[in-house]
Amino acid sequence: xxxxxxxxxxxxxxxxxxxxxxxxxxxxxxxxxxxxxxxxxxxxxxxxxxxxxxxxxxxxxxxxxxxxxxxxxxxxxxxxxxxxxxxxxxxxxxxxxxxxxxxx
Numbered sequence: 625x626x627x628x629x630x631x632x633x634x635x636x637x638x639x640x641x642x643x644x645x646x647x648x649x650x651x652x653x654x655x656x657x658x659x660x661x662x663x664x665x666x667x668x669x670x671x672x673x674x675x676x677x678x679x680x681x682x683x684x685x686x687x688x689x690x691x692x693x694x695x696x697x698x699x700x701x702x703x704x705x706x707x708x709x710x711x712x713x714x715x716x717x718x719x720x721x722x723x724x725x726x727x728x
Contacts, residue, residue, distance in 0.1 A: 641694035646687050653687070656680045695719070 660676045696719070703715040 641691075641698040643691055643694065646690060649683065649687055653680055653683045656683065692722075 656676065657680055660673060660680065663673050663676065700712075700715045700719060703712045706712070
């Protein structure tokens with residue numbers, strides 16, 4: 625995914641929270657998914673594979689929740705504090721659309 629950075633190196637959508645602290649967890653999940661692929665390749669028992677899939681999905685959900693919390697604390701709060709009504713509306717619309725997709 626390519627970021628749309630302006631001249632000052634800031635994402636065109638504004639400054640946002642730094643999510644680098646999530647990288648170790650994401651790398652563990654990546655390894656977990658590779659392990660699941662190996663289980664499938666080895667013909668492991670269905671329940672064992674499904675158990676590992678549930679664990680990977682739960683780990684991704686934890687990362688998702690933390691990034692969502694960061695977004696609300698940093699991006700949405702900063703937009704509201706700026707007093708710029710249009711920017712605040714955009715941030716809230718983005719959040720609403722994200723939640724709408726999650727609840728499909």
